[in-house]
Structures are given as structure tokens and as C-alpha cells.
Amino acid sequence: MNAEFVIARPDSTERLFSIGESNQALFSTLTRLPYFTVVCLQEGSVELKADLSIYHVSAPAVLFFSPFQPFMIKKNEGSSPMKVLHFHPDFFCILKHQKEVSCNGVLFNNLFAPPFVELTNEQSVVLESVFKQMKDESSHEELAQNDLLLSYLKIFLIHTTRYKAQNQTQVEDQIAQNSNPDHSILQKYKTMIEEFFVKEHSPSIYADKLNVSLKTLGKLTKKYFDRTPSDLIQERLMMEAKRELYLTDKSVKEIAYALGFDDEFYFSRLFKKNTDTSPMNYRKSVGEDQAKIKQIEYH
Template sequence: MQRLNRYSLLWLQAGPAECRVETQAQPVAEHSLLFFTPYQPFQLLAAGPVRGVALRFAPEFFCIELHKREVGCNGVLFNNVFEFPVLPLPEEARPEFAELLQKLARELGQASLAQEELVFSYLKILLIAATRLKVAQLAALPPSTAEPHVLSRLKSLLETHFREHHQVQYYAERLHLTPKALGKIVARTYGKSVSQLIQERLIIEAKRELYLTPRCVKEIGYALGFEDSAYFSRFFKKAAGVTAEEYRQRVGNVSNLRLPLSILPD
């Protein structure tokens, strides 16, 4: 599993692979985009050769939290606890994405006037295009595969109450279901447990606080409903792979955008 201290966008251009993210695994067809946040564990496995592009950028270069109103990719492409982070890229959209990546690569290959501003603009355009495509694909789902009402309500409840309610029982009761019944619905749709959804949402918020605010770790833990700061520290390290202080120090230490032009199977 890789854990990078930057955002990653992978375009698998040739050769199917299996992608493992956190505790999930899913086959990924060629011409799919994959999106990962800093320190999110992921792995690509393939039986044969694969080819693609990896775009990686540091949060201090482009923070999806700070630009969420302009770009809208946070919670859609990145930090979506309900969806696997994959976006099938239809044939008609590929030339646009290929052109943007070529422009990024060309601009990064030579130092020129206002280079950072131009790279920033290309990246922003690429993320907006991907977000629009993802939203359009979700809207085009036929009614038979649309999200059931209970899952829509769960999303709303989780977003409103994840800080103060960490127990599955609370959400099951609000939805008039047993924890077991709710767990079956969530597992069948998302391949995760309700507890995993709650924990992932807490970690997303903890990372946001560590990166965007000067609050100490104890304060962040308390704001997220952890009265025991030591327990919060263990909870964060188990999920993120580093301590909260290490996350704060390391995320943002990469000063430039990097554009490796290959993806290799692990």
C-alpha cells in the first residue's frame, strides 16, 4: 500500500487492474481516473503491463478544502466516504484530459514567466472538468440503481452528527432500523460497515483541522467527540498511518507539483 503526503490523480490508460483503497478492492477498467487524498492507502495490482499517468500535487499548492466552492471536487472526487474513488472516462472526454495533462507536463518541464500561476490554472480546470463529469454520471443513473432513501438519509445524518455520535446504534435508531439491518444495506451498497463510514468521516475532518487550523491535537480530538486525547491519537494513527503531529508536519512539505508519466503495478 502506498501512503503519499499529497493528492494523487491516476489515469489508467491501458490494461485493467485491481485497485485497493483502505479495506475495499475493485476492478478498474482502462481509461478510468482514480483520486486519492494525502496518506490514504491505495494499491494497484495487475496481472500484466499497465500504462497511464500519475498526477500528484501538494496541499499547499492546491488545497481542495480552500477551493471547494470554486472547484467542488471535495466530497465528489476526493473525501467521498460513500463512493469508490473512480471515474470512468468516456471516449469523447479523453482528448480534453490528455491535452490538459500535456500542457501541465510541458509547463513543468521548463521554467518560464508565471509558471506556478499557469500550472495552478491547468490543474483547476482539470479538476473542474472531472467534477462535472462525475456529477453528470451520477445524475444519469437509471432510477433502478438510484440511491435508496435510507442511504440518502444516512448521508445527511452522518454529515450532521458525526462529531458527537460515533455509534452505529444512533444512526440505526434515527432510520428506524436495527444496526444489523442498516449494516446489511450499507455493506451491500458500499462494501463497508457503518462503523467504517463514521470513522472515515471523522478522519477526513481531523485531517482538515490539522492542515487548516492551529488547534492542538487535544482540541481537535475533543471537538470531534473524543474526550480521551490518547484514544484519539491512537485512533488517528491507526487510520492515517502516522501520528496527528506527523501528519501536520509532513503534509505540505512537498513544494512543487510532480507529474510522473507512468503507473507501474505493485
């Protein structure tokens, strides 16, 4: 990062909030970070690998990643330095503030939509202005700085959520007009996962409810999401597990049981497989911690 401004924990360089511009090599290898990451692409294009999928993203665009979500960004010729924003759930928890910002399930933690939105030029100008306000406020310590940064962050996320929601609505309208039976099956599968993911972990049960073979369902999820039916169920379970780990003080055993796992250790292995970290380490890295914060500037 160049001229990166960071708000960190006391006596630590662990960041709670940071903002700046990237260098060419940032995110060029598979990355997992213990905080939310927002990347603004203003010129050119990139190849994005997120989870199991590969996307080609053209500027202007915003990319967004949840804590410990694996991603990699390969910049193409003509791409300018990317603007990058990080914030820890301790600084701003999207779940606690869902009613205010509504970005959970739109920008972050959406199994069925790409983790980015391509913008119009007008939308890009709006977000660039808010980004500049955050950067300017971060560059020098003033009275109630954190409160103002939080306000700017909320405004940025609200605008981006609106743009992404508008984009999703347009895509869904196009799907509805096409009347593709594949899309109907996948929409029903999405709804059923949301309703039954705690009780039903087996994809064959969902296939039976949908009146399709498991092989057919697998072909559809592979084609449209580059995931297996089981991947999508597990990702929804892990999403809920993360929420419990950083919003509650429930034990891993309690969380596992609440999510339909009889074996706490199997749940922990599954969690580590999906996040590359253990439930306890995830809680330690991301879990709620009302620590005081200080500002550090890096160059």
C-alpha cells in the same frame, strides 16, 4: 516513474507537484502518500484496492486518492503505462479553493463513492490535452511557471469533477428508479452521518433513528460499501480531523474535543488506526506551509 518532473521544496526532494508516467511496478503494493494523487488509465484495465474495497476499473478512467489514503493498483494484461499526477496541499489546497473547483466530496473525501470515474472517449481526449499541457509546462522553467501550472491543474480538476458528478447523478437516478428500500436507508444514513457525526459516534444510535436493527444496517453497509457502520462514522470524523490539522493551528486536544472526543489520546489512537500516522505527523507532512518551491527533474 519515467521522465517525472517534480516541483519540490528548497533544499529538499520532498515534492509539492509532480507529473509523469508510471512504470509497471508503481502502486503494486499498498501505498499511502502525503499528497493528492491522480492516476490516468488510458488502455486496458486494473484492479484497484482502496480503503477496504476492491474495484475493477476499465480505461479510459481517472483514479484519485487523498493524502494518506491507502490504495493499491494491480495492472492487468493490455494496460499501458499510467499517467500520474501528484500535488501537495501546500501547492494547491482543495479545501481553500472549494468554491473554484468543487472537487472535495466528489473526487476526494467521498465515503460513499468509488475513488475513480470511467470516462467517455471524448472526455478522455479533453483530459489528455490538459495533462499534456501540464507536462509540457513542467519540463522547462519559465516566467510564472507555477501560476500557469496551477491554472492547468484547476482546469483538469474542474473537468474531472464535472465528469464524476455527471456519473454520480446517473447512478443516483438509476437507484431512484429502482425504488430499492436498501438504497433509501443508506441515503438516509449518509445524510444523518453528515448531520450528527460530531455529536453521535455510536452506530446503534443511527440504527435507532433509521428504525432498523444494527445488524441490518451492518449488512447493508457491508454489501454496498464493504465497510461497517462504525467505519463510515470514523472515516467522516477523520476526514474532518484532517481538514482541521492542515487548515488550522488548533492543538490536537482542541480538535479532538471539537469532534466529540473527551480523551485526546483515544482520538490520536483512532486517527493513527485510520491513517497509519499520528495527528502531529500528519500536520507536519501535509499541514499548511507557505514554503518557496523549486523545480527538479528526475529520470
